[in-house]
Amino acid sequence: MSHAAATLMRAARPMVVAGTLGLLLLVLAALSAVPAIVSLVLGDTGLEWRLFGVAALELLLGTLLVRLPRPDDIQWNEALAVTGLAFLLAAGAMVWPLMGNEIGALDAWFEAVSGVTTTGLTTLRDMAERPAGFLFLRAWMQWYGGLGIAVLTVALIMRHHASGRRLLETTGESLTHASARDHARRVLLVYLGLTGLAVFGVWMSGLAPFQALLHGLAAVATGGFAASDRNIAPLPPVSVAVLSAICLAAAVSLPLYAQLWRKGPRALLGEPDVRALIASAVVTAALLALIGVTLDGVAWPRALADGLVQSISAQTDTGFSTVDIAALPAASQLVLIVSMTIGGCTGSTAGGIKLIRLLILIRLVQLALRRTAVSERAVLGANVGTARIEPDAVAAALQLLGLWALVLILSWFVFLLHGVAPLASLFEVASATANAGLSAGLTGPDLAPLLKVVLSVDMLLGRVEILALLVLLYYPTWFGRRRAS
Amino acid sequence: MSHAAATLMRAARPMVVAGTLGLLLLVLAALSAVPAIVSLVLGDTGLEWRLFGVAALELLLGTLLVRLPRPDDIQWNEALAVTGLAFLLAAGAMVWPLMGNEIGALDAWFEAVSGVTTTGLTTLRDMAERPAGFLFLRAWMQWYGGLGIAVLTVALIMRHHASGRRLLETTGESLTHASARDHARRVLLVYLGLTGLAVFGVWMSGLAPFQALLHGLAAVATGGFAASDRNIAPLPPVSVAVLSAICLAAAVSLPLYAQLWRKGPRALLGEPDVRALIASAVVTAALLALIGVTLDGVAWPRALADGLVQSISAQTDTGFSTVDIAALPAASQLVLIVSMTIGGCTGSTAGGIKLIRLLILIRLVQLALRRTAVSERAVLGANVGTARIEPDAVAAALQLLGLWALVLILSWFVFLLHGVAPLASLFEVASATANAGLSAGLTGPDLAPLLKVVLSVDMLLGRVEILALLVLLYYPTWFGRRRAS
Numbered sequence A, B: 001m002s003h004a005a006a007t008l009m010r011a012a013r014p015m016v017v018a019g020t021l022g023l024l025l026l027v028l029a030a031l032s033a034v035p036a037i038v039s040l041v042l043g044d045t046g047l048e049w050r051l052f053g054v055a056a057l058e059l060l061l062g063t064l065l066v067r068l069p070r071p072d073d074i075q076w077n078e079a080l081a082v083t084g085l086a087f088l089l090a091a092g093a094m095v096w097p098l099m100g101n102e103i104g105a106l107d108a109w110f111e112a113v114s115g116v117t118t119t120g121l122t123t124l125r126d127m128a129e130r131p132a133g134f135l136f137l138r139a140w141m142q143w144y145g146g147l148g149i150a151v152l153t154v155a156l157i158m159r160h161h162a163s164g165r166r167l168l169e170t171t172g173e174s175l176t177h178a179s180a181r182d183h184a185r186r187v188l189l190v191y192l193g194l195t196g197l198a199v200f201g202v203w204m205s206g207l208a209p210f211q212a213l214l215h216g217l218a219a220v221a222t223g224g225f226a227a228s229d230r231n232i233a234p235l236p237p238v239s240v241a242v243l244s245a246i247c248l249a250a251a252v253s254l255p256l257y258a259q260l261w262r263k264g265p266r267a268l269l270g271e272p273d274v275r276a277l278i279a280s281a282v283v284t285a286a287l288l289a290l291i292g293v294t295l296d297g298v299a300w301p302r303a304l305a306d307g308l309v310q311s312i313s314a315q316t317d318t319g320f321s322t323v324d325i326a327a328l329p330a331a332s333q334l335v336l337i338v339s340m341t342i343g344g345c346t347g348s349t350a351g352g353i354k355l356i357r358l359l360i361l362i363r364l365v366q367l368a369l370r371r372t373a374v375s376e377r378a379v380l381g382a383n384v385g386t387a388r389i390e391p392d393a394v395a396a397a398l399q400l401l402g403l404w405a406l407v408l409i410l411s412w413f414v415f416l417l418h419g420v421a422p423l424a425s426l427f428e429v430a431s432a433t434a435n436a437g438l439s440a441g442l443t444g445p446d447l448a449p450l451l452k453v454v455l456s457v458d459m460l461l462g463r464v465e466i467l468a469l470l471v472l473l474y475y476p477t478w479f480g481r482r483r484a485s
């Protein structure tokens, strides 16, 4: 780094980070009170008082911290640090309440991380025998985890990040603090609306109201927790179809829904990454069906139906499943690994590397081929849809792809050191990092403790696209010159 | 694509491609005559006359085609098409001669591709019983394959490609046709010099002259064919050490050696990717040794020695081995997969994605972290060594990384469809694509024919960094407006 650049660097202001976290703690206190009340009403023992205790602590801490100054000009490292810490805090706060359901500390941590990151992997069994309040808490963690992703990213990161700013600009607004706040409010309304539709739709499909609530919350957050050890396999086919539709809707950039009344279906179907989402899900389903028919002798209609459910679940990184993934042919598991890792659309609760990066990659390859046929002095540009691919977006895509590969390889390496089956290991690691939640059978009570830790770290890293957690470990984030706060 | 860009596009001129291939055929004729004479002297039956036949055919065709016009201003798509076709031609020409040694057509094709791409995978067994002329032919194919990579890339591609041009510019020359030719001549001299040193060094290490020749040629080309089914495991430790040193030397950008007399050791050790080569090999060796000691109970000195030999072989994509890779722990195999895929330095005979792309990636991550701490209006740049990372290099790295991942995933998918073991499949596919040649035991006479085809395609794709073969399949390369030739 040059000296000139070094003098431009500003460490994060601890007071600003703490103050913003204080506001967040107040929100978390309100969010923690909901399952506490539900548990109280449904008559659980142990869970509700722990939840009230956590809510009270969050309220106390939040009230203290929120008095700290929160200037309008929050720095990017501060925004990223708050995002990283928010997920750590939200998960950490639920460990002790979850332990009230006779769960060890590590499994409670795993479940909490899996919940707030909307991953949906679980090391717990006998889910059908667990109390209703506990099941609600799991669904609720996913729901507000999804809310966090949808709203926090807009409110904190987008106005600091060039590509995020462009997302705001597509709605025709200028980039003021107020407009980012409006935008976050609009996303919140979309999320609430989708949630209402989801729960109502699942209820109409024939599930009991409480089951509809559990699955509707898990679907709209692309979370994937279910109320059975066989995931959603026991649900009637109509409910499975409705849930799949909700997952697909939730994997689309949420701000687009705010344009539906003005632009009509074009608001969604005109977007390249929405089309890519549908195309990827269809290709994945076709591959799964083809493998099922040829290698496993499944009949075509069944193979197509199963293929579509699993492919939508993988592509949207929801993690619902109606078949035993561990029993699928190795080739099908590889297809799912790729689908989960690519993931859904930016601005949604879906995980993975995101389809926009795949589109950028495809355009760059097309551009490279086209360039072979023109004089190198001719300047060619590439677009995704109507948006020009800027050098910054290319660098960001390469950096994310590289970091993602590094996380997968390192995590896989630890699994292999433990002597676990290679493909199932890669599947589990890819699923956790993409916040997908499908499991090839390794994630369960018997998974080695270190591997549970690895998967929980993967879930957190994937959820914040790695950078927000790296920022927490980056020395200049905390040490160096800072502005007066 | 915009209309303006389309009108700038120029299809390749078939006469120019054919004329350049004519020149290449004349070189191939001379190169084919060498093993023919060696076989004649050593007294093989069958092989020598087939080789003379091929040489004669190449001479005839070359003489006819070389009369076609070869303008100085060869287009980039023409240069890439020639490169892609050159490897197909060079491999194809050796199929019939190889079949003279009682080898089926597919195995002969596999061996020829493995040879000219300097990969070193082989489906043949009983190597110790094969005639000397046959062993020489294999070593020779690798040697001139390496020559082709070193010289062709400079002569044809580099002056058309921005990053290649920069490589030329580091030697302080301007970009004329003549300087590119000078440059190619210099690389040729370096390659010949290294070859002489290699053969002499291996001979001095205690091998018989003919064995020294076989292994010296395979090492300098980072080829990896050996004269035993146990690869170089039967060789004395001193010879193994000398071979490792040669591989390391051959994985360094060859033009740098031309600066040795002027700059001293700094010409090599001052280069970021040479330092990265050494660092990667050391890290890989340490990981292999650590796993060997902890999981397999190997003693430290032995584990370090084995680790170093296998790591240098993997990092330089040579493919020599002194241990049974299939018997290594899964974690060690993953380490080798990563090492092979990263590979050596640009401008050498090594394969893989190349270390410079890893360095670009590391710098981009550093830059992304640094940017979180500065105002986004501040412009930060990133360097590798003294060279600035241009947006084009970032786009090229992303495009190569994406295509490489696609090739690995598709090939792995075909292997998994055949029910082959997952990790060994990935190892074989990664090794072939990186032109490394280490094998986890799948590549042999019993490998399914389709999988032999997949690996041979992988070797060709990896050798030309994918694009040069894609260009052959790209419609506008052959159809559309073209300049008068």
Ligand SMILES: [K+]
Binding pocket: A118, A119, A120, A222, A223, A224, A317, A318, A319, A435, A436, A437
């Ligand atoms: K999920």
Ligand SMILES: [K+]
Binding pocket: B118, B119, B120, B222, B223, B224, B317, B318, B319, B435, B436, B437
């Ligand atoms: K090799």
